[in-house]
Amino acid sequence: MSVAGKTVLITGASRGIGATLAEEFARAGAKVVLSARTAGVQALAERLRAAGQAAEALTGDVTDDAQAKALLQLCRAKFGGLDVLVNNAGVLVPGKLGMVRMEDARRMFEVNVLAVINLTQYAIRLFPKGKGGSIVNLASIAGTQGVDGLAAYGASKAALVGFTRAAAKELAPQKIRVNAVAPGFVETDMTRQFPAEVVTRTVAGVRLGRIGQPADVARAVIFLASDDAAYITGQILGVDGSMAC
Numbered sequence: 001m002s003v004a005g006k007t008v009l010i011t012g013a014s015r016g017i018g019a020t021l022a023e024e025f026a027r028a029g030a031k032v033v034l035s036a037r038t039a040g041v042q043a044l045a046e047r048l049r050a051a052g053q054a055a056e057a058l059t060g061d062v063t064d065d066a067q068a069k070a071l072l073q074l075c076r077a078k079f080g081g082l083d084v085l086v087n088n089a090g091v092l093v094p095g096k097l098g099m100v101r102m103e104d105a106r107r108m109f110e111v112n113v114l115a116v117i118n119l120t121q122y123a124i125r126l127f128p129k130g131k132g133g134s135i136v137n138l139a140s141i142a143g144t145q146g147v148d149g150l151a152a153y154g155a156s157k158a159a160l161v162g163f164t165r166a167a168a169k170e171l172a173p174q175k176i177r178v179n180a181v182a183p184g185f186v187e188t189d190m191t192r193q194f195p196a197e198v199v200t201r202t203v204a205g206v207r208l209g210r211i212g213q214p215a216d217v218a219r220a221v222i223f224l225a226s227d228d229a230a231y232i233t234g235q236i237l238g239v240d241g242s243m244a245c
Ligand SMILES: NC(=O)c1ccc[n+]([C@@H]2O[C@H](COP(=O)([O-])OP(=O)(O)OC[C@H]3O[C@@H](n4cnc5c(N)ncnc54)[C@H](OP(=O)(O)O)[C@@H]3O)[C@@H](O)[C@H]2O)c1
Pocket: 011, 012, 013, 014, 015, 016, 017, 018, 035, 036, 037, 038, 039, 040, 060, 061, 062, 063, 087, 088, 089, 090, 091, 092, 111, 138, 139, 140, 141, 182, 183, 184, 185, 186, 187, 188, 189, 190, 191
């Protein structure tokens, strides 16, 4: 897919879907700028550079405005600009209604929604004038369908869906496309936190018969980011193996 030569900023790239996104974008010839709070993101960038790929990393919290600005500065300083933003960093604190702690709900909205709005505002200023760019957000089946036990997380992801659709309309005249993927149940640290019986029951409800892998999601993100999706914007692409919920 045509992402070769593009500069791609990926948040939450220290592990899980974000780390796979970094590897797959780099393998496809993109220049990647990676962000996360922990040092794993630096180690990943070093590994990619050792393999001859173009990669930079910055450690910090995506909810921190200074980190958002610094990320865009890094894109400009190292690669001369930005073509693709992947808003992947996310947090999930499960909890039945009645058990949801407001501090957890607030944190999910800060990371999953407000940080995305903030970083997007900076990113669109850096996309090449006249040529535009592409933004891909990591939504969730919890935001598009509603999942029992994930009301607060699902609310944050539904907000992200609303943001994606509105931003696509607003930014289309600048040739900036905005789409989202909505994964179902993907094997990462995020889903490893669930009890084994929840995992077994959830995967049993996936009609394609298996848990999702980060690469399943990465392929969809790269397609939406690429020139192959040049006429696609404002879409929420489910990547869930037809999961019951
Ligand atoms: N796994 C699933 O089944 C699934 C399903 C639907 C949607 N999603 C969405 O897909 C995205 C990736 O999920 P995942 O499963 O790969 O999650 P994960 O394994 O928990 O990884 C989350 C990533 O986000 C980073 N992160 C979290 N909070 C951050 C913050 N405040 N600032 C900077 N980075 C932060 C983490 O890095 P550090 O800890 O190093 O900061 C990590 O790299 C998320 O948006 C998630 O909501 C996942």
